[in-house]
Amino acid sequence: MAPWGKRLAGVRGVLLDISGVLYDSGAGGGTAIAGSVEAVARLKRSRLKVRFCTNESQKSRAELVGQLRRLGFDISEGEVTAPAPAACQILKERGLRPYLLIHDGVRSEFDQIDTSNPNCVVIADAGESFSYQNMNNAFQVLMELEKPVLISLGKGRYYKETSGLMLDVGPYMKALEYACGIKAEVVGKPSPEFFKSALQAIGVEAHQAQ
Numbered sequence: 001m002a003p004w005g006k007r008l009a010g011v012r013g014v015l016l017d018i019s020g021v022l023y024d025s026g027a028g029g030g031t032a033i034a035g036s037v038e039a040v041a042r043l044k045r046s047r048l049k050v051r052f053c054t055n056e057s058q059k060s061r062a063e064l065v066g067q068l069r070r071l072g073f074d075i076s077e078g079e080v081t082a083p084a085p086a087a088c089q090i091l092k093e094r095g096l097r098p099y100l101l102i103h104d105g106v107r108s109e110f111d112q113i114d115t116s117n118p119n120c121v122v123i124a125d126a127g128e129s130f131s132y133q134n135m136n137n138a139f140q141v142l143m144e145l146e147k148p149v150l151i152s153l154g155k156g157r158y159y160k161e162t163s164g165l166m167l168d169v170g171p172y173m174k175a176l177e178y179a180c181g182i183k184a185e186v187v188g189k190p191s192p193e194f195f196k197s198a199l200q201a202i203g204v205e206a207h208q209a210q
Contacts, residue, residue: 013049013204018064018080019056022073027161029067037072039120041191044074049202052080053195055154055188056123058103061085066140081198083153083188084109087122090187098122099141101134101172120149121205123176123184125156125169135172142180150176151167154188 019025022036043050052075056064060086065077084106089097091113100110100120103126110122121138142148156168172182188194199209 011048011210012179012208013051013199013202014043015045015198016050016052017189018054018068020092022052023068023071024160024162029070031162032071032073040073040075049204050079051173051198051202053189053198054080054082055082055125055156057083057106057153057188058127059105063105081194081201083194084124086189086194086197087151087153088113088150091120091122096120096151099138099150101126101129102153103127103129114204118147120151121176122151122153123173124153126172130172134183138176139179142176142182148180148182148183150180150182150188152184152188153186155186155190171199 016022021033022040023032032199040050054064059067061077061080061082064082065075065080068075088110090096097114097116097118097120098110099121100107100115101121102110102124106124116139121141123138126134129206142150150173152173154168155170155173157170158165158168160166176182177184195206199206
């Protein structure tokens with residue numbers, strides 16, 4: 001048996017990260033990391049079930065998948081677990097109306113969410129929208145609530161683009177936590193619930209996945 005075959009003995013599914021693993025984002029759609037397109041193709045030809053997990057919160061799933069397909073990846077929107085749709089489900093289940101501190105590129109994911117009279121804050125990698133005014137608006141919303149709820153799409157410190165390292169949502173999430181004396185609810189990696197939902201989507205138990 002080949003070495004890689006031994007490592008995958010008993011494994012039925014594989015969870016793949018996207019940014020920094022399959023590609024580096026950046027101008028012009030980013031660039032595929034060497035060997036990643038071929039690796040995904042090989043996994044898909046195998047008996048293994050494949051699920052893509054991402055904390056991408058500057059693009060909708062449709063836009064992200066389109067970008068990856070242009071880079072040569074065999075991937076569909078239905079194969080991607082992302083934090084924005086998961087957050088929307090939580091908002092609906094709990095009757096939450098968010099102040100959205102997010103990037104315009106992912107705003108379409110929240111089109112069906114009531115944002116009037118906010119009773120929580122959703123923060124994501126907002127890029128240039130991380131202005132003092134927007135951060136202070138989020139702070140004011142939270143401070144006016146009896147039981148403030150801050151939902152963060154991931155909590156990464158930084159990520160890599162073709163132009164260099166970029167601040168992620170984590171530092172801004174921590175600023176609001178500190179200012180308001182609260183703890184954010186993280187939707188996305190490394191939340192166990194996020195990985196559980198990805199595994200459920202492919203019908204695989206945790207001990208059967210890599």
